[in-house]
Amino acid sequence: MAARKPLIAGNWKMNLNHLEAIGVTQKLAFALPGKYYDVVDVAVLPPFTDLRSVQTLVDADAMPITYGGQDLSPEDSGAFTGDVSGAMLAKLGCTWVVVGHSERRTIHGEDDALVNRKVRAALRHGLTPILCLGEGEDVREAGDHVRYCTAQLDGALEGLAADDVAKIVLAYEPVWAIGTGKTAGVSDAQEVCHALRERLREVHGGPVADGVRILYGGSVKSDNVADLVKSDDVDGALVGGASLNPEGFAELCALAAGGPLP
């Protein structure tokens, strides 16, 4: 298996104003000693209004933390009230942008075609899309989750060249596990992450499949992260609620890197 460095990304969702963001980022950097970043990549994904503050702090203290947005417009500029472009995120030093989160798909009606345009917009501006996929409870109960998730993958990546697909991070987030306290079992997470990787292999080739990081998201906590990232095809976690507490998130990152904080 190709060596893939795990990524632990904290999706703050619509939490923490820009002043709180400064506090949380400082505490996270203080709580997680530098050596852990050799083993895991650590990212925070704050609301748009916090990004400038996070950028200033990360730059000033040369923190090894990366950051990104939670969404972007498929367009580059123009009359799109309320939207934020990939160019704007790139200008703020963002590394990542979440695309296709289930909360965007459900609450804002985003479909695979729009997600595909957003993936392209992110890549156009040198951002790494964290492309979220995942089935709802009804699909899981019908046993159709693998087919459902690979179809979402195909839709989101339709028409993309293999060397672009190689730049993407995937996140398998079963909707029934988000914010519910129900985590997919390690074998459930591994099953879908493996199927997504095999689909990448089929469509985009072995080197792409072996290189792309596939995260798991949905009620990831300090007590389950280590087992999740030990799975062959799970290369990290997209963490919601548990990323809001900086000391707790630092502990979670350390556990993903192989051991608790000293």
Ligand SMILES: O=C(CO)COP(=O)(O)O
């Ligand atoms: O949606 C998620 C991350 O993007 C997961 O959220 P929770 O970790 O709060 O379940």
